[in-house]
């Protein structure tokens with residue numbers, strides 16, 4: 001039984017990328033948790049994935065990502081997208097994304113106005 005337990009433990013490493021702040025398996029958080037809020041964003045400074053900018057409670061501001069690097073992750077299937085690929089649904093699994101998130105790209109991306 002001991003050997004079996006350790007084998008099962010190893011399979012935990014196959015879990016999707018950790019999303020800081022996520023309160024469910026699809027990447028929703030305490031701030032944004034409608035059916036559409038399944039997108040995670042990457043911080044360029046610490047390199048971790050966050051359910052939203054408010055979940056990024058760290059000693060530095062959220063680091064905006066370059067537009068041509070994967071900076072958005074679908075919380076449903078784990079597919080990663082650049083700013084240009086990111087739209088209103090996942091390119092891989094088709095999960096709908098919250099269209100409101102693209103209204104404030106300056107929070108997450110190196111966009112100039």
Ligand SMILES: [Zn+2]
Pocket residue numbers: 043044045046047048056058060061062063
């Ligand atoms: Zn960070």
Ligand SMILES: [Zn+2]
Pocket residue numbers: 021029030031032051052053054055
């Ligand atoms: Zn949040």
Ligand SMILES: [Zn+2]
Pocket residue numbers: 074075076077078079090091092093094095
């Ligand atoms: Zn997906």
